[in-house]
Amino acid sequence: xxxxxxxxxxxxxxxxxxxxxxxxxxxxxxxxxxxxxxxxxxxxxxxxxxxxxxxxxxxxxxxxxxxxxxxxxxxxxxxxxxxxxxxxxxxxxxxxxxxxxxxxxxxxxxxxxxxxxxxxxxxxxxxxxxxxxxxxxxxxxxxxxxxxxxxxxxxxxxxxxxxx
Ligand code: ADP
Ligand code: MG
Numbered sequence: 095x096x097x098x099x100x101x102x103x104x105x106x107x108x109x110x111x112x113x114x115x116x117x118x119x120x121x122x123x124x125x126x127x128x129x130x131x132x133x134x135x136x137x138x139x140x141x142x143x144x145x146x147x148x149x150x151x152x153x154x155x156x157x158x159x160x161x162x163x164x165x166x167x168x169x170x171x172x173x174x175x176x177x178x179x180x181x182x183x184x185x186x187x188x189x190x191x192x193x194x195x196x197x198x199x200x201x202x203x204x205x206x207x208x209x210x211x212x213x214x215x216x217x218x219x220x221x222x223x224x225x226x227x228x229x230x231x232x233x234x235x236x237x238x239x240x241x242x243x244x245x246x247x248x249x250x251x252x253x254x255x256x257x258x
């Protein structure tokens with residue numbers, strides 16, 4: 095059997111601005127229908143990274159984790175759908191959120207925080223996994239962002255990651 099993650103690309107950022115810049119750089123390379131599945135502990139920088147994605151797609155407004163509403167959309171081109179599944183029960187059916195419908199209607203890029211809690215999200219979707227790790231030292235601002243190619247990641251999307 096093939097391992098889920100065949101290839102990885104890793105970046106280290108020293109500040110929140112650097113993490114946003116990485117998001118901006120990736121945003122310029124994304125196409126509608128592509129998914130980013132984010133994992134990493136609270137405070138790792140998932141929302142900071144999404145803020146960079148939104149900025150890169152041309153959205154200047156507020157970007158915060160939709161912790162209670164679960165899903166936010168930004169009217170960019172392509173549209174950006176931003177989900178935060180922290181408060182969704184692990185037994186819940188993530189398909190009920192209608193992310194696929196939103197994505198299709200809006201011709202959107204979809205980014206999901208806490209996606210690792212719902213492994214089925216990666217199945218059958220053109221999705222890239224992004225894990226963000228904190229340094230062990232609590233005072234340290236360094237973050238490690240790893241992009242991993244999964245079974246469904248398209249060749250096109252992975253090529254764009256390799257060009258970052
Ligand atoms: P999450 O969504 O993963 O819970 P947030 O993006 O909301 O995390 O918060 C990350 C926090 O860490 C912010 O306060 C941000 O300013 C801070 N921070 C410090 N250094 C970094 C870095 N290198 N990358 C991202 N965020 C950082
Ligand atoms: Mg968040």
